Amino acid sequence: MPQTPTATEPPVAAATPLLSVRDLKTYFELDDGTVRAVDGVSFDVMPGEVLGIVGESGCGKSITMKSILRLVAAPGRIVGGEILYRPDQTGRARGKESEVDLVKLRKDGRRMRNIRGGEIALIPQEPMASFSPLHTIGEQIVETIRLHQNVTAREARAMAIDRLREVGVPSPEERIDSYSWQLSGGLRQRAIIAMALSCRPKLLVADEPTTAIDVTTQAQVLSLLRDLQEEHGSSIIFITHDLGVIAQVADRVVVMYLGRVMERGPVDDIFHNPKHPYTKALLRSVPNMNSEPRALLPTIEGSIPHPLHKPRGCPFHPRCADAIPGVCDVHVPALYPESDEQPVACFLFHREVADE
């Protein structure tokens, strides 16, 4: 029988992931064949942590995000795996679900609609496309709040002004009545963050939130996200291709390539002790503020394969300098050991083959 939660949370609660993605597979059935965009991805998001997902185009990071929010549209479909969401961290509140598999919910059903936007909110990449130009930002934030919470229009407006103030929009009482196109890029991105935060979500999914903005504004938005996360203790999944941004914001990092997790671990280990040849090569190929001027950069040979023509075996083996013939081109390595802080999907470290 669950007991009523006490003021001090038991230490065990902190060890329960807020979200566990287990062997997620999201495929797209096209006329030319099946694109296995997400092909057996597993990771946890702990309460109050920033999990960075990093990878190049076609690695499946955005489809992973869409799968979690159940926004994958036809011809895409989640064909396997679990997305276990644990909204009640204490696991003790009476009558509350302690675990729900988002994959099993109907994607337009009531429960999923409550979760999406209310408990798991998205900060999209393109702030210009995310607001309707026909309604003020206030109307849109108020709509989100009233969709998820039982408050009056007046209360919702007051909440919206609070959120705008929280994200650093100057004179929010006036700005709330502006249209998105009246705001500068930086303010628009702040307004989007205010909308995502409007219902105090447990999990924020940020999909390349700073890719479209300038570097000084990016620095402002990144430190804003870090401050908000510390203040409210919500978790963030931060998706980006920018290794610099990941290094600045993430607590733990998932490195993806062609729909699979290559390696994951604490941010310091990923940057200072990377294991996977792909992670190493990726880190080396970035021109760094300290690299030798005009020296040729170490590169990764070849280019990212077309998603319809994924190589057999380890997806990275055709570009890998350390590939073992007869092994890497035949078998798919498992992400191993699961229990380790920094598991890696590479036969240079173990001989565990992934389940097909």
Add this chain to the structure above:
Amino acid sequence: MSDRVATKAQLPAERLLEVRNLKKYFPIKGGAFGRTVGAVKAVDDVSLHVDTGEILSLVGESGCGKTTTSRCVLRAMDPTSGEVLFRRGPDDVIDVAKLPNRELRPLWREMQMIFQDPFGSLNPRKNLFEIIGEPLLVNGVAKRQERMDRVAELLSLVGLRGEYMHRYPHAFSGGQRQRVVIARALALNPKLVVADEAVSALDVSVQAQILNLLLELQDRLGLSYMFVAHDLSIVKHISHRVAVMYVGKIVETAKTEPLFEAPLHPYTSALMGAVPQADPRRRSEMLRLEGEVANPANPPSGCYFHPRCPYANERCMTEAPALREVRPDHFVACHRAEELDLPGIEHGSALPVYQQAATAN
């Protein structure tokens, strides 16, 4: 023609391009009769130069006028005023800004452009032979076989196989398309290549390949580049010299190493501080610059940067600073340049382990 004679031999021998007091204003129309009520000073009195074999980077945030400047240099846009002196030969210097339209086409043989988006800049209905061969055909290489030989040569120059010339752009990845764009730009042996954000749309692993290719080609063909970019890590890596723009003006220009080691303008220093370093152990270094880029249609008084500048004083609010040489070959537009000691990037400091190994190789 008189302009052409007048400007002859006014450039130092090593100078390929010299832009003097370039201005590009866009009129703001308003009122009931659509009268001109003001102007957006997109490029406001910009002077810069590129020497033969040199890579100059033009950096700044969106709206700073870096792209407009590059368009005016190429005469893809007519400047409002100013000179764009371009050396065509040892004794042949022309002012591109005053060139009659009919003389532009021969000019564009010598100045070429590489665009940002490798998907938008290639015609999907043409194969690579047609795409890369078109500038050759337009410029009088009539024989098909001759063009095919040259296209094959260009493809191999950019690291693609000659037999690819019969394929269409859709068959290629982003990085390969950017190689095609580069091959097309090089088809007529240009002297100057203007690259506008040439690698920013590419994946990290491909970006390094294209940067290497641009450096190799520069070395091999003696090209000069004007690099328009916003990514300071790339700019620092590739350039000999850098010009930093803010709201239509150049605020600082110098050789790359002194600029990054000891920037003289607070904006340059702030830009460097805002670059997210790919090292989780250096988080606190990401400095925050308050506010946003000023509106070029309604810029602030005095120094355009003063509302965001932590060092601004009363003079900065009223008097616009001129670009002046504070150290040898290091120009800055800041009243307080001499007294400020601004943070830059210390070269080689605290390299992450994996990169130390890479540098040693």
